[in-house]
Amino acid sequence: DVKVTQSSRYLVKRTGEKVFLECVQDMDHENMFWYRQDPGLGLRLIYFSYDVKMKEKGDIPEGYSVSREKKERFSLILESASTNQTSMYLCASSLRGTVSGANVLTFGAGSRLTVL
Amino acid sequence: AQSVTQLDSHVSVSEGTPVLLRCNYSSSYSPSLFWYVQHPNKGLQLLLKYTSAATLVKGINGFEAEFKKSETSFHLTKPSAHMSDAAEYFCVVTTNTGGFKTIFGAGTRLFVKA
Numbered sequence: 001d002v003k004v005t006q007s008s009r010y011l012v013k014r015t016g017e018k019v020f021l022e023c024v025q026d027m028d029h030e031n032m033f034w035y036r037q038d039p040g041l042g043l044r045l046i047y048f049s050y051d052v053k054m055k056e057k058g059d060i061p062e063g064y065s066v067s068r069e070k071k072e073r074f075s076l077i078l079e080s081a082s083t084n085q086t087s088m089y090l091c092a093s094s095l096r097g098t099v100s101g102a103n104v105l106t107f108g109a110g111s112r113l114t115v116l
Numbered sequence: 117a118q119s120v121t122q123l124d125s126h127v128s129v130s131e132g133t134p135v136l137l138r139c140n141y142s143s144s145y146s147p148s149l150f151w152y153v154q155h156p157n158k159g160l161q162l163l164l165k166y167t168s169a170a171t172l173v174k175g176i177n178g179f180e181a182e183f184k185k186s187e188t189s190f191h192l193t194k195p196s197a198h199m200s201d202a203a204e205y206f207c208v209v210t211t212n213t214g215g216f217k218t219i220f221g222a223g224t225r226l227f228v229k230a
Contacts, residue, residue: 004159035220040125040222040223041222042206042220042221042222042223043160043206043220044220045218090159090160092159092160104150104162104165105152105160105162105218106162107152107159107160107161108159109157109158109159110157110158110159
């Protein structure tokens with residue numbers, strides 16, 4: 001019954017390393033999102049995508065990039081990891097929104113990244 | 117501009133007593149409102165959703181929330197807490213302003229005592 005899968009639950013990386021976080025959804029959703037979750041700050045949007053090869057910056061894109069080559073897959077890339085990127089990263093997907101209201105987000109289980 | 121304020125960072129209740137998690141929002145447009153729950157080391161799961169239909173919304177696991185436009189509130193309630201309700205709860209606002217904008221509250225951690 002898994003719908004949004006994040007490939008790595010726990011990662012430990014060193015400062016300056018390149019980090020890839022992979023997310024795959026099997027619901028044929030148009031929209032995909034990457035959030036960062038930190039205690040007391042809720043979820044903050046890093047990047048999102050409304051279609052294949054399309055990407056839009058969220059509220060905190062600095063230090064991150066994304067790739068969406070296929071509809072079901074959305075990757076988050078940290079080109080040079082830094083200690084302040086230690087966090088929980090959550091991927092989500094949704095159907096394209098309608099005029100009656102936004103559609104529900106379906107989340108993956110999260111990837112906890114520690115940068116030493 | 118839109119914003120979401122969860123009025124309590126932590127709430128502690130005894131098992132079998134009512135739960136109240138408070139959420140106020142600010143939005144210039146008609147919002148869609150959501151509550152999500154996150155159990156430890158898990159992703160977020162939808163509890164319930166309001167999108168301008170009935171103002172009292174029923175969700176999973178006995179939770180419900182009432183949309184009060186005059187008070188700009190969307191508080192989450194449950195008549196009787198269960199140990200399995202211990203988790204973090206997020207109030208979320210989405211508006212369509214030519215593109216959907218979603219804002220998450222900071223979260224309320226619910227503790228349930230035996």
